[in-house]
Amino acid sequence: MTNHLLGLLVVIPMATSVVSVALVGRRRPQRVLGVLSLGSMLLLSLRWLLEIRDGDVLVSQMGAWPAPFGITLVFDSLSGLLICAGLVVALGCYVHGFSTLSPETERRYFHPLAQLLMVGVNQCFLTGDLFNLFVGFEIMLMASYGLLSIGGSRRQMGQAYKYLVLNLVASTVFVISAGLVYGMLGTLNLADLARIVSGRVASGEGLPTGFVAVSVLLLFVFGAKGAMFPLWFWLPDTYHTPPVAVAALFSGLLTKVGVYAVARTFPLVFAVGEARDVVTPLLVVSAGVTMFLGVLGAVSQHSVRRILAIHVISQVGYMVFGLSMMTTAGLAGALYYMVQHMVVKSSLFLCCGVMERHTGSDDLDKVGGLLKRDTFLGVSFFVAAMSLVGLPPLSGFFGKLVLIREGWGIHWWLSVIALLTGALTLLSMLKVWTTGFWLPPGSETSTPTGEPGGLRGAYVGIGFLVITALFIGLAAEPIYDIAFHAGEQLTDPTVYIEAVDPHGLVASLGGSG
Amino acid sequence: MRIDSLILRTAVRLVLPLTVLLAIYAALNGHNAPGGGFIAGLVTTVGLCTYRMAFGERAFHRLFPVHPRWLVVAGLGLTLVVAIIPLLAGEPLLRSASTVLRLGGQELHLVSATVFDLGVLVVVVGVAVGMITRLGEELGP
Numbered sequence: 001m002t003n004h005l006l007g008l009l010v011v012i013p014m015a016t017s018v019v020s021v022a023l024v025g026r027r028r029p030q031r032v033l034g035v036l037s038l039g040s041m042l043l044l045s046l047r048w049l050l051e052i053r054d055g056d057v058l059v060s061q062m063g064a065w066p067a068p069f070g071i072t073l074v075f076d077s078l079s080g081l082l083i084c085a086g087l088v089v090a091l092g093c094y095v096h097g098f099s100t101l102s103p104e105t106e107r108r109y110f111h112p113l114a115q116l117l118m119v120g121v122n123q124c125f126l127t128g129d130l131f132n133l134f135v136g137f138e139i140m141l142m143a144s145y146g147l148l149s150i151g152g153s154r155r156q157m158g159q160a161y162k163y164l165v166l167n168l169v170a171s172t173v174f175v176i177s178a179g180l181v182y183g184m185l186g187t188l189n190l191a192d193l194a195r196i197v198s199g200r201v202a203s204g205e206g207l208p209t210g211f212v213a214v215s216v217l218l219l220f221v222f223g224a225k226g227a228m229f230p231l232w233f234w235l236p237d238t239y240h241t242p243p244v245a246v247a248a249l250f251s252g253l254l255t256k257v258g259v260y261a262v263a264r265t266f267p268l269v270f271a272v273g274e275a276r277d278v279v280t281p282l283l284v285v286s287a288g289v290t291m292f293l294g295v296l297g298a299v300s301q302h303s304v305r306r307i308l309a310i311h312v313i314s315q316v317g318y319m320v321f322g323l324s325m326m327t328t329a330g331l332a333g334a335l336y337y338m339v340q341h342m343v344v345k346s347s348l349f350l351c352c353g354v355m356e357r358h359t360g361s362d363d364l365d366k367v368g369g370l371l372k373r374d375t376f377l378g379v380s381f382f383v384a385a386m387s388l389v390g391l392p393p394l395s396g397f398f399g400k401l402v403l404i405r406e407g408w409g410i411h412w413w414l415s416v417i418a419l420l421t422g423a424l425t426l427l428s429m430l431k432v433w434t435t436g437f438w439l440p441p442g443s444e445t446s447t448p449t450g451e452p453g454g455l456r457g458a459y460v461g462i463g464f465l466v467i468t469a470l471f472i473g474l475a476a477e478p479i480y481d482i483a484f485h486a487g488e489q490l491t492d493p494t495v496y497i498e499a500v501d502p503h504g505l506v507a508s509l510g511g512s513g
Numbered sequence: 514m515r516i517d518s519l520i521l522r523t524a525v526r527l528v529l530p531l532t533v534l535l536a537i538y539a540a541l542n543g544h545n546a547p548g549g550g551f552i553a554g555l556v557t558t559v560g561l562c563t564y565r566m567a568f569g570e571r572a573f574h575r576l577f578p579v580h581p582r583w584l585v586v587a588g589l590g591l592t593l594v595v596a597i598i599p600l601l602a603g604e605p606l607l608r609s610a611s612t613v614l615r616l617g618g619q620e621l622h623l624v625s626a627t628v629f630d631l632g633v634l635v636v637v638v639g640v641a642v643g644m645i646t647r648l649g650e651e652l653g654p
């Protein structure tokens with residue numbers, strides 16, 4: 001189905017960003033505008049998600065140029081779910097920022113940059129070709145460099161620099177591999193690529209020379225962005241220094257876009273035929289190590305923000321686990337897991353922000369007894385933490401259930417690692433909960449900084465995300481249904497290809513450039 | 514940074530209008546041939562920067578009295594408007610309208626994408642001038 005309004009998901013945040021630049025220094029109008037922009041996009045994308053719940057695909061060809069030549073925007077089950085989750089996260093973090101960001105930060109282009117980040121994220125999710133995926137990545141990264149260095153303390157700059165260098169390397173490799181793909185197959189449109197690649201495999205012609213190498217290069221790129229083993233080292237420090245609302249936003253969006261890129265391109269194009277034999281073992285090993293070492297790192301840490309940041313890595317492992325199976329249920333499980341993880345993880349970071357406000361520190365030695373002081377925070381943190389661990393009625397349970405059950409028949413040892421990781425996640429979350437919230441404060445406890453008042457925005461943000469997380473857990477069935485359609489479309493991409501590129505122009509011309 | 518040189522000042526007086534002309538040519542040429550708003554923006558910026566080098570900060574401000582931020586806002590705004598208009602007519606985003614104008618036997622191909630390119634030009638000038646001014650501030654006079 002064609003729906004030309006899809007472009008609004010890119011246009012709205014960009015327009016808001018432009019207007020916010022004009023309003024720089026005036027807090028209230030910027031805030032109102034930002035919330036309106038995120039809210040309207042959320043409503044639009046929820047509507048479209050309902051429209052496609054039976055597995056339809058919404059498509060818009062920019063400038064009316066047909067698929068392999070123009071830019072195609074695709075809103076299918078996979079991108080739709082992630083766009084909705086991304087916008088929920090963005091809205092929660094944004095509102096939270098109203099009460100936790102310093103006025104200085106808010107005056108320094110926070111609002112335009114946050115909107116610009118959403119331009120990039122939405123474009124990554126929507127786009128139907130490899131080059132625009134790159135462009136989306138770049139927009140997102142530009143905005144994130146800006147957000148990371150707002151405030152500009154020396155330590156922050158050091159971390160931002162590390163992040164910048166890694167991402168520049170990854171982006172360069174991305175462009176090079178996109179160029180190689182274009183040279184080999186004469187197109188960058190994913191549907192067109194899928195048609196050509198599967199056609200060549202089916203006819204016995206085989207993949208072009210070097211195609212497998214390009215697959216691995218792209219896996220490196222997306223792995224670096226998604227913080228998979230062994231390219232995760234940039235993550236913990238990056239999330240430690242910026243303002244908490246920004247860290248929460250990053251934890252919900254950045255790595256997930258990397259994982260999304262793998263989910264979108266690999267089952268469709270880069271893990272077809274002989275490439276699959278090379279890529280799958282890499283994904284499997286990476287999943288196991290990412291999960292397990294990630295959680296071990298988290299258990300050994302003693303500052304809440306670091307624990308949460310390293311958990312992001314470990315959770316990415318679960319998603320890669322789902323992707324590595326390349327089966328319908330595996331991919332669907334990975335998608336469901338991503339959706340719930342984005343919301344849960346961001347809400348945990350936001351809770352950590354309020355904790356820092358109450359006690360002036362996120363070091364577990366210096367906090368304690370928070371449950372009595374702030375019951376709402378305690379309850380929210382507990383719900384979110386148990387969702388992360390995967391306690392039955394909550395969202396994480398269902399995600400893990402699907403992954404572990406599906407994994408049992410394919411790589412049973414990965415399922416064992418996943419279970420073990422779950423147990424260790426419980427351990428580290430309980431550590432935060434007991435020392436931070438349950439036990440009375442220790443002797444070293446630092447005195448609270450700032451008034452407990454003025455946290456309305458933070459509570460609204462946390463409440464919104466935690467309620468959404470609960471909803472994802474309780475309404476698991478309808479959401480998983482959509483995720484299952486996504487899994488089906490990834491394992492059998494006919495629907496996607498027909499919707500995006502019904503003519504198959506390049507494919508019919510012979511397919512080599 | 515200012516380089517105090519009579520030769521440079523005289524040369525820049527001549528070169529600046531030429532660079533602007535080259536930029537306009539590149540911008541208009543860009544639809545079906547090499548060129549376009551981005552390149553034109555860079556060419557314009559080079560012209561502006563040599564002017565700044567020759568005549569100094571003050572004179573540059575007189576020539577270019579707005580904060581570069583506003584150029585970015587204006588340029589992005591222009592491209593956005595051009596991108597959105599087709600939506601109102603039920604066409605996909607960025608759809609370009611085109612018409613052929615006949616002037617005394619010559620045909621002139623007019624497209625709305627030119628306006629989009631103009632927006633790109635303005636953004637590029639804004640960003641590049643902004644960055645260079647900022648670097649100049651950090652370096653000192």
